[in-house]
Amino acid sequence: METPKPHYLKLKQYILRHITNGDWPPLSRVPSENDLVVKFGVSRMTVNRALRELSDSGVLTRVQGVGTFVAGPKAESAMFEVRSIREEITARGQLHSVQVLIGESVVARPNVTSQFGLESGAELFHTRLLHKANGKPLQLEDRFVNPASAPDYLGIDFQTEIPHQYLMRVAPLERTEHVIEAETANKRLAAQLEIAEGDPVLVLTRRTWSRGQVVTWVRLTYPASRYRFVGTFQVGATLTPGG
Incomplete structure (x- = not known):
């Protein structure tokens, strides 16, 4: 029996899927933390972890007070x-x-x-x-x-x-x-x-x-x-x- 995936990992995969599919091109803004909390019914801590890990790996760029964006060209x-x-x-x-x-x-x-x-x-x-x-x-x-x-x-x-x-x-x-x-x-x-x-x-x-x-x-x-x-x-x- 497979162990259920953590919520933050599901959220990361959701974001990556939209990026790799071309729905969210480079430099486009991704949904806000509030929007993701409401959409997935998870805690702000869970959303923050997913966005932070994707930022640390270079997928996203977070600008304080402005928002989170898909990173520039690879x-x-x-x-x-x-x-x-x-x-x-x-x-x-x-x-x-x-x-x-x-x-x-x-x-x-x-x-x-x-x-x-x-x-x-x-x-x-x-x-x-x-x-x-x-x-x-x-x-x-x-x-x-x-x-x-x-x-x-x-x-x-x-x-x-x-x-x-x-x-x-x-x-x-x-x-x-x-x-x-x-x-x-x-x-x-x-x-x-x-x-x-x-x-x-x-x-x-x-x-x-x-x-x-x-x-x-x-x-x-x-x-x-x-x-x-x-x-x-x-x-x-x-x-x-x-x-």
Whole structure:
């Protein structure tokens, strides 16, 4: 039997749903505390907690004596381009930094080796990096790499050359596959991204090919409050990854 969700969490999800649906665009005013108290029949303390947590995570901006507003435009990435997170961050005039959480050689599980077309138990390189913009986590990168395509991968200095830069140099991009999903942060992920447990995240899973074989399979996770994907499609045109 599932435990009922706390009222403040239901209220947070209500607000996030209206924002992600586009009902409340960036910089628009959200209902007042009084309006939310009446609408949901909860205490002012409950409403205040929901608004405070969403403000702390960057979803809302509270202006004393004026009201609460949806935060301004988020960092964004073109949906079908393979871009460097470092370039994205520095292009906005922010400082990029990276924290290496894992760097190892592993005997990979079948669900991972299948992404590369390899047999179960094949050796792969595995890294997990946390990319930050002005000290604030923006992307958690969990990546597996085929040693046959990038044998020196674990030896690079990720402070100097992040995985994207190294792989584009040694294994020129030939083809890519993207899957984008929305999820909610568990306790561990929330701690890594410095958001609240249950907050929405965007997950981009990508495979890339070079010289006819899969080079890397990576899962990129972003706080939904700080990031979005955009895409432009031309009717009648052929969509080419990276273009």
